[in-house]
Amino acid sequence: MRASGTALQACTEAHGRSASLPHITHRVSRLRKKLSVPPRNGPRCKKGHISSDPPSLSSPINSLPDHFSPLFLPQKKRSPVSLPRGFGGGREWKEAREGSIEGEGVGVSGYGIWPMSGEKPPVEICKGVNGLDKVVLREVRGSSAEVYLYGGHVTSWKNDHSEELLFLSTKAIFKPPKAIRGGIPICFPQFGSHGNLEQHGFARNRLWSIDTDPPPFPTVSSNKAFIDLIFKPSEDDFKIWPHSYEFRLRITLGPGGDLMLTSRIRNTDGKPFSFTFAYHTYFSVSDISEVRVEGLETLDYLDNLKAKERFTEQGDAITFESEVDKIYLGTPSKIAILDHEKKRTFVLRKDGLPDAVVWNPWEKKAKSMADFGDDEYKHMLCLPQWAAGSSKGASRMKIIMLYDLQAHSFVGCLASKLKLSFGGKKERRRDILYDNIKAVFKSKAHLLIKSLRLNLVRGVDGIQIFEALTLALLFKARNNGRLGPGLPVAEAAVGGKKP
Numbered sequence: 001m002r003a004s005g006t007a008l009q010a011c012t013e014a015h016g017r018s019a020s021l022p023h024i025t026h027r028v029s030r031l032r033k034k035l036s037v038p039p040r041n042g043p044r045c046k047k048g049h050i051s052s053d054p055p056s057l058s059s060p061i062n063s064l065p066d067h068f069s070p071l072f073l074p075q076k077k078r079s080p081v082s083l084p085r086g087f088g089g090g091r092e093w094k095e096a097r098e099g100s101i102e103g104e105g106v107g108v109s110g111y112g113i114w115p116m117s118g119e120k121p122p123v124e125i126c127k128g129v130n131g132l133d134k135v136v137l138r139e140v141r142g143s144s145a146e147v148y149l150y151g152g153h154v155t156s157w158k159n160d161h162s163e164e165l166l167f168l169s170t171k172a173i174f175k176p177p178k179a180i181r182g183g184i185p186i187c188f189p190q191f192g193s194h195g196n197l198e199q200h201g202f203a204r205n206r207l208w209s210i211d212t213d214p215p216p217f218p219t220v221s222s223n224k225a226f227i228d229l230i231f232k233p234s235e236d237d238f239k240i241w242p243h244s245y246e247f248r249l250r251i252t253l254g255p256g257g258d259l260m261l262t263s264r265i266r267n268t269d270g271k272p273f274s275f276t277f278a279y280h281t282y283f284s285v286s287d288i289s290e291v292r293v294e295g296l297e298t299l300d301y302l303d304n305l306k307a308k309e310r311f312t313e314q315g316d317a318i319t320f321e322s323e324v325d326k327i328y329l330g331t332p333s334k335i336a337i338l339d340h341e342k343k344r345t346f347v348l349r350k351d352g353l354p355d356a357v358v359w360n361p362w363e364k365k366a367k368s369m370a371d372f373g374d375d376e377y378k379h380m381l382c383l384p385q386w387a388a389g390s391s392k393g394a395s396r397m398k399i400i401m402l403y404d405l406q407a408h409s410f411v412g413c414l415a416s417k418l419k420l421s422f423g424g425k426k427e428r429r430r431d432i433l434y435d436n437i438k439a440v441f442k443s444k445a446h447l448l449i450k451s452l453r454l455n456l457v458r459g460v461d462g463i464q465i466f467e468a469l470t471l472a473l474l475f476k477a478r479n480n481g482r483l484g485p486g487l488p489v490a491e492a493a494v495g496g497k498k499p
């Protein structure tokens with residue numbers, strides 16, 4: 001809840017004035033409304049549905065904003081029918097499913113008990129592109145995900161405004177043996193070229209099945225939309241890679257619209273083997289040059305574009321202006337992708353996946369890829385999380401991805417657009433503006449300008465008007481080492497007049 005607290009605080013302290021309690025309460029409730037967060041106290045807990053299944057990771061997600069919390073899922077009337085393992089969406093779904101399995105077209109549709117009022121079912125099996133089987137997961141608030149059995153591949157993840165959060169190429173080829181370009185390919189038993197197998201292994205271009213009898217999970221997912229998939233190697237696969245195993249993948253859409261993938265690999269003949277694995281996640285971004293990645297700064301990386309030479313990352317956060325293909329080593333369990341343009345932040349939490357790749361092919365390579373549009377590199381960022389594992393028994397790798405429409409990261413971030421006018425020479429104007437804004441931030445001690453862009457927008461009476469786009473991050477206050485509250489970029493600074 002800390003991140004949300006920071007955002008609320010940032011908002012309540014906006015415009016640099018102290019606020020009275022009723023004033024703050026009013027603004028907090030306005031912000032809560034905007035974020036679709038039910039009001040605090042009383043009815044919230046009573047009306048809400050308390051999940052018995054809080055996501056469990058080595059680092060708990062208790063610092064997530066309120067609106068990710070499963071506490072606020074509206075209560076639905078449930079029918080006491082049990083659901084076979086392997087399907088999520090609530091117990092009542094079994095009856096709906098059994099009542100309506102079809103041979104062709106929509107394989108499973110909500111009928112019978114679910115839906116109650118024309119609602120679509122939380123788990124639906126249907127046909128996708130080229131007649132390939134796909135599973136659609138839906139959450140009551142409107143978020144959804146789509147998973148192809150071909151590759152066990154998540155191809156779509158939408159928030160409750162139906163905005164797509166994953167990148168999928170318009171030229172993606174949905175035809176074996178080509179892997180689908182975009183979404184979340186599963187790379188196994190080899191990631192990249194770290195071995196003798198084909199690039200990224202073969203699991204991404206094999207047909208997976210629905211696992212109707214998965215071994216129990218440590219946590220129960222009965223209240224979420226989820227699907228269990230399984231991949232077992234064929235005899236031909238065994239010839240390429242002579243190891244016996246079962247690869248199980250659970251894909252869960254949480255009540256807050258968060259997407260969670262859990263992979264479990266079980267050695268089935270006891271002979272140990274090693275593998276590499278990745279969730280090769282393609283995120284959809286508005287404009288790659290406006291995107292920053294936080295959490296990887298100062299880490300060591302191997303540069304795939306320089307024969308895997310080892311370097312140390314410099315600077316505050318990762319930004320993009322050319323092709324990048326780096327393997328970051330020993331990454332933290334939490335990485336954030338800030339999409340400044342869309343005012344959207346992805347937060348990625350992972351477990352059992354120590355390393356992360358950052359890949360964007362940029363213009364030249366994009367043109368050389370048959371299943372990738374020439375300009376599509378501008379709208380995607382690939383951030384595979386990967387691990388090298390050995391399987392004497394079982395391995396488990398998990399990611400949770402969250403999105404936040406407010407432009408704040410786990411550190412906290414403020415973005416602002418100002419229009420300011422200045423006389424004088426062009427370069428000097430830029431300098432003055434920058435210095436002035438910087439001074440305002442510096443004086444607040446806990447704010448740091450992360451980027452500043454100036455665009456000439458129009459001239460009035462010979463005075464040039466600049467639009468200043470600023471992005472500031474909160475950072476640890478010097479005096480006590482704690483996160484400081486946010487302050488506005490403010491009608492900021494400089495005494496420039498707003499047009």
Ligand SMILES: O=P(O)(O)OC[C@H]1O[C@H](O)[C@H](O)[C@@H](O)[C@@H]1O
Nearest residue numbers: 192199200304325357359382384
């Ligand atoms: O074209 P693919 O086999 O799907 O690989 C796409 C990309 O995946 C990874 O991120 C690698 O680091 C890149 O070197 C590679 O180009």
